Amino acid sequence: MTRALGPVAWPPAPIRTERLVLRASEARDRAAFIELLASPEVHTYLGGPRPRDELDRAVPEVPGRRPGLFVIEFDGAMIGTIELKRHDAESPGHIRPDLGEAELGYLFLPEAWGHGYGAEACAAALDWFADALPGKSVVLRTQTANERSMSLAAKLGFTEVERYEAYGAEQWFGVWSSPATPSG
Numbered sequence: 001m002t003r004a005l006g007p008v009a010w011p012p013a014p015i016r017t018e019r020l021v022l023r024a025s026e027a028r029d030r031a032a033f034i035e036l037l038a039s040p041e042v043h044t045y046l047g048g049p050r051p052r053d054e055l056d057r058a059v060p061e062v063p064g065r066r067p068g069l070f071v072i073e074f075d076g077a078m079i080g081t082i083e084l085k086r087h088d089a090e091s092p093g094h095i096r097p098d099l100g101e102a103e104l105g106y107l108f109l110p111e112a113w114g115h116g117y118g119a120e121a122c123a124a125a126l127d128w129f130a131d132a133l134p135g136k137s138v139v140l141r142t143q144t145a146n147e148r149s150m151s152l153a154a155k156l157g158f159t160e161v162e163r164y165e166a167y168g169a170e171q172w173f174g175v176w177s178s179p180a181t182p183s184g
């Protein structure tokens with residue numbers, strides 16, 4: 001099954017927001033990727049972190065180089081990633097596989113939480129998506145216990161479709177629709 005996002009030009013020119021840059025990954029991001037994937041705090045609601053020595057071996061020289069994966073940079077350093085990927089409709093417990101062409105995911109380093117960077121970067125990524133694939137919808141899944149993520153989803157304008165049980169926890173499934181015509 002293809003996991004490609006769709007007919008999008010990739011990588012786009014770096015996207016600048018008030019405080020951040022969204023861009024494709026580069027070799028200099030490798031240490032921050034490992035930090036992100038090894039962080040117990042980041043993975044509290046995501047099934048737990050991966051061991052650092054395993055990541056040291058497995059993470060490629062240029063990690064995360066695929067359409068829809070943005071590195072988020074603040075002050076010249078990577079603080080997190082946002083990914084828009086094809087919606088995986090076959091995940092456990094999920095009863096609305098028909099909704100959403102793409103799925104949004106976000107991972108920020110704990111020291112970057114509490115500044116509104118997640119909201120600023122995700123809004124820019126959704127703008128990019130709306131221009132690239134007008135009229136398409138984006139879905140988002142998160143554990144209801146993940147309060148920061150729930151609050152970010154609401155801020156971005158995702159609306160609840162369903163709650164369901166999977167991986168031993170209650171999951172929230174929401175949807176966001178891009179305008180039918182490009183904003184530019």
Ligand SMILES: CC(C)(COP(=O)(O)OP(=O)(O)OC[C@H]1O[C@@H](n2cnc3c(N)ncnc32)[C@H](O)[C@@H]1OP(=O)(O)O)[C@@H](O)C(=O)NCCC(=O)NCCS
Nearest residue numbers: 042105106107108112113114115116117118119148149152
């Ligand atoms: C989910 C996640 C990105 C949320 O991060 P966050 O920083 O809380 O999210 P936001 O960008 O919406 O920032 C909101 C916070 O910034 C604060 N803030 C500070 N300055 C701000 C500003 N200029 N503008 C907006 N908010 C600001 C808000 O008050 C709020 O803080 P609070 O929750 O302590 O009140 C982050 O917790 C994370 O990466 N978690 C691990 C990965 C994960 O669970 N992902 C979900 C699976 S998809």
